[in-house]
Amino acid sequence: MSIFNKISFKDQAFKLRESAILDATTSILGDKGFDLMTMDDVANAVGISKPSLYKHFKSKEELVGEALIRLIDGAITYLADIDKDLPPVQKLRILLEWAMRVRLQGGMPFLPSTSTSVRSMLMKNISYVTRILKLNSQLEKLVIAAQKSGDLNPKLSCDVILFSYYSRTCDPAVDYLKTFSKMSDDAIVEHMLQVAFNGLTSNSAQ
Known part of the structure; x- marks a missing residue:
């Protein structure tokens, strides 16, 4: 050799x-x-x-930063691979499904916004901030396009929709259902997507 x-x-x-x-x-x-x-x-x-x-x-800070950068890179790559001809809201739904499945497999630990120490640390990580801004820009464009087509409520602020979307990627309800319900992972994902995009009332079901 x-x-x-x-x-x-x-x-x-x-x-x-x-x-x-x-x-x-x-x-x-x-x-x-x-x-x-x-x-x-x-x-x-x-x-x-x-x-x-x-x-x-x-350091622990560098390690956690790289773990979260890898996660964001995964989201960016997955989004890029989604069929470009699909409607914007469908792209958002597919990416959220991916994020929920990653979470169910233990790969989505938390939202950095829930920890001031983590948020402060990450804001000093140029690589992380660059990737977050890239992903946020892509998702914001999808939200705006989906609002214009009427698939998402145009009366809501884009920021409200966007940050609600982010919170769904780390929704503790997913963990509770995984631990305490008898639902399969597929069922959990499908029901959580229904709640995220169609709400809780019966007349919003598709």
Whole structure:
């Protein structure tokens, strides 16, 4: 085996370990939250030493930032892959379905706005802010287009719709249904999408 192949294998192993670290971080954030999560928690979950963890990420802030950047990148990529000919409201529905399924699998820990320490930390992370602004701009255009077509209420503020949409990605009702109901993941997603886009009253059902 040449030295180039050895380097390539080493890099691949490094990336795989980094992915496992980010997976563990997301899971622990969901269970403990940012303030209670420690680097020891992450290292133990992955099965590596803390010095090995620090070879990948220099601090808890950097680690959490990268975990959330990966999540936003996933949303941006998923949105880009949705059929461009679909109506804007359908694109919003498909992306929200993706986000709910990610949440049901433990990959959507919380909204940063719920933690002042996390929000402050993330606002200093240029990479995170850049991605958030990109995603927000894309979703805002979809909301405005859906309002113009009448698929979303044009009397509502775009910001009200947009931030309500964001809150649905981390709606605790999803967790409660997963834990206490006998509904399947598919049923949970379908019912939550119904509530998000059609409301709770019977005359709004499609």
